[in-house]
Amino acid sequence: MLLAIDSSTQTVGIALFDGSQVIGEIIWQTRSHHTVELSPAIEELFKKCGINYSQLKGLAVAAGPGSFTSLRIGFAIVKGLALSLHIPAVAIPTxxxxxxxxxxxxxxxxxxxxxxxxxxxxxxxxxxxxxxxxxxxxxxxxxxxxxxxxxxxxxxxxxxxxxxxxxxxxxxxxxxxASPVQSLRRPSYLAYLAWRKLKSGKLEDVRFLSPTYIHIANPIL
CATH class of the missing domain: 3.30.420.200 (Nucleotidyltransferase; domain 5)
Structure with missing residues (x-):
């Protein structure tokens, strides 16, 4: 079982994926309340799906770009879970x-x-x-x-x-x-991409996972 967390922007999403199907998914718009909303939402998803933390075999987080603060919150949760549960985590570009x-x-x-x-x-x-x-x-x-x-x-x-x-x-x-529906970031896609990356063996040291921040000084396309 893999838990995916996307907190890149005010569109926040979490999903549970077992490699064959999406077990559960929650997407919502927050008013920059990531800190108080994200952890309770994860608990709600686990409860609805009948999943507990011991069943997790991997974690995924959206790497950015995105809001500085919101990205840090997602990374903090994923890294904390990965280190405490001793399971791998991967970051996927938003x-x-x-x-x-x-x-x-x-x-x-x-x-x-x-x-x-x-x-x-x-x-x-x-x-x-x-x-x-x-x-x-x-x-x-x-x-x-x-x-x-x-x-x-x-x-x-x-x-x-x-x-x-x-x-x-x-x-x-x-x-x-793309339509607004196609343009919605779904955490189930994050979970799917992360699952493939984990299965490929391309694992990263959880301690060094970090968000991607983009600055105005970047070169032009």
Missing amino acids: LDILVAAQPLRDIPMYALLQSGRNRYAIGKYHHQAKGWVPEGDIVIKKIDEISELATSPTMLCGELLTDDRHFLLKNNKNFIL
């Missing part, structure tokens, strides 16, 4: 969770999430036989800068504000926007 839910197409794709002050953290992906593969660095951009990225048909998924979604649809017809 944008990889988003793209895992998208259909495979032979065109480029951008994934993004809100980064505060009307900016987005955005990363580019391309399609290979094994799925979506990241291309280049994750950077911070405003919506008018994002609108200039697509010069040919290009998919885009993630936490777009309503006005920004309308702006892109109006100003760049090359963008193919």
Whole structure:
């Protein structure tokens, strides 16, 4: 059994996955109350699914980018559980969770999430036989800068504000926007990606797991 925790942004999610099916999943919007909401939500999920901590064989956490404080809370819980239960834990990039839910197409794709002050953290992906593969660095951009990225048909998924979604649809017809449902980060995808990573034997030292933070000074895509 694997417990996955995504606390990257105000969209928070947890899931239990046994390698064959999603046992339970909870997703909610928080008003920056990660500290007081996350642990009780985990207890609620365990109770509803009839699972106890002794059944856990692995843990997963969304690595970011995301909010500095919220990421730290997720990492603290996962690292604490991993060390106390003596089980492995892996970190998966937050944008990889988003793209895992998208259909495979032979065109480029951008994934993004809100980064505060009307900016987005955005990363580019391309399609290979094994799925979506990241291309280049994750950077911070405003919506008018994002609108200039697509010069040919290009998919885009993630936490777009309503006005920004309308702006892109109006100003760049090359963008193919994922629906709000497809753009929801589901912790079950995090669990699935982490399960595959654990089974591959690519384990990390839990003590050195750390979030990914993106700064304005990053290079441009």
